[in-house]
Amino acid sequence: AANGATPLHVACQQGHVECARLLLEAGAAIDQADEQGATPLFAACQDGHLEVAKLLSSYGASRAATPFGTPEEVATEEGHADLAVWLVASRGWTPLAHLETLTAARATSLLRSGASLHEGEPTPLRRAAGGEGEAAALVRRAAAPWSPASHSLFPAAARARAALLVLSIYEIHERYHLDSAGATNGIAALDFGHCVLGFAITRETQ
Known part of the structure; x- marks a missing residue:
């Protein structure tokens, strides 16, 4: 794009969560900013795209300040209350703790690559306790003693x-x-x- 935005940046700015997912799965640079210094996560938060922000966060997107402030600050300033609340609640999460956003394949990949069940606040295991969905079930299974099933x-x-x-x-x-x-x-x-x-x-x- 003319302003130095990457395809991921454009997808996030426009709220195209599945396009963003495909780009991230293909290895897109998650924190590469445009010429003004806005990151994909900042762009998503500026325009109130909650699901895109969750996806980026699940891939470890930086929440550091841009020249325009932090993603959390811009979400608040633009009146995206639900997004701002989620950003606060998820401050201490590791990628594996994003159970509602992770696909089963992504959760499995994180577990197989050594993602900790016990790091973060709250930890992935704590979030998975009693949680619904495939990712939560996989985290609970991974926490059990080794067996052929796990x-x-x-x-x-x-x-x-x-x-x-x-x-x-x-x-x-x-x-x-x-x-x-x-x-x-x-x-x-x-x-x-x-x-x-x-x-x-x-x-x-x-």
Whole structure:
């Protein structure tokens, strides 16, 4: 655009939330300002586009001051009360805490990349407690002890550790599955392994 606005900036200014989502998914620079210094989030807040602001915030958009003030200030000044209230309420949220905005795919991606369940105010886990929707359900599942059902929601390092430990357990099982007594020992080892894996694998595994 003539004023240096990016496609994301234009989409946000005009309130086109799905266009903005596609641009963000494609890696658009979320905080790139136009020539006057207005960011996409500022533009969305200036014109009262609540859902666009929520989307940008869920991707970690900066709320720092522009030459025209902060997004929160401009929403208040322009009389967008619902947006201003939401901006205040969500000040301490991490991207994963935006449960009403996140798609299941985006929530899964954040969880698999290691997003914390316990950072922010309130934390994603606290927001997910009793919450509706797929994103909230995924956060609750990711908070449970490791199991085959939650494996896909753990970060890469934890998934690798789980795969190694599961393989080791099955190798022990096969090694001792020789006769009736060995079979009993092997099954016991397998059952024991499945019980302890939930405690041995954590999301914070390095």
